[in-house]
Amino acid sequence: MMRKCVVLFGLLLTACSPDAAPTVSTAETPAYTAPPVALAVQAGGSGDLVIEGRAGPDERVRVIQLDGTAHGVTADAEGGFAISVPGGTRADRLFNLSVDRSGQSVSSDGWLFSSGAAPERAVMLRLGGASLPVGPAPLLAVVDMDGGGGVAVSGLADPGVTVAVGVDGERRGSVTAGPDGRWSLVLTSTLAQGPHQITASVGERRDSRDVVLVQQTPSAALESASVDGAIRVAWILPGGGSQTTWILLP
Known part of the structure; x- marks a missing residue:
């Protein structure tokens, strides 16, 4: 099966x-x-x-x-x-x-x-990039990591605003939210597996989360688990390997 x-x-x-x-x-x-x-x-x-x-x-x-x-x-x-x-x-x-x-x-x-745990927090899983929130979501909503340590983040803001992204207190880039308010950013450098603090900011508004980024290898096509205030989804890539997605919950 x-x-x-x-x-x-x-x-x-x-x-x-x-x-x-x-x-x-x-x-x-x-x-x-x-x-x-x-x-x-x-x-x-x-x-x-x-x-x-x-x-x-x-x-x-x-x-x-x-x-x-x-x-x-x-x-x-x-x-x-x-x-x-x-x-x-x-x-x-x-x-x-x-x-x-x-x-x-x-x-x-x-x-x-x-996710069966929170169907209203659905995401579009995207190969080699940032998975995107579907429907209502926080400013910082989704984190992705691939097997090489590449990381992407995404969320929902007001359309057209600039979202600044930081990791462990260091600014890692910024991006403009689209017409629907969704934004995504692929970090230009990899992250080591382990705990990281990821932050998204718009002006004085700030959404910060502590996430333990550990790349998972699913035993089936797709596996999910509730971990540390998030839904972690590990999924197999068509050419081999896997990608892990964290859906950040309130």
């Missing part, structure tokens, strides 16, 4: 690769249409998991779970959609989010992970 899950996970990663997305348009080509985006994950009234997001108007939207189960809806005239996934909200879920566009399957930028 584990081998089957690993193979399927690799297929999901391949389906979500950047090559599947449309290229940026020029003046002579039609306007660029963005990949689908997950905006929120929450428990539905019947106990199902509800994924809300944005796609193109009237596009067919689909999510595929790690076990191969697929669910789909048609986006409304403004591109909004809500997909109800049965099975309750207490289990960890991993989804490939995609749309059918001109005969192609166009996937979102990453793989949507919903």
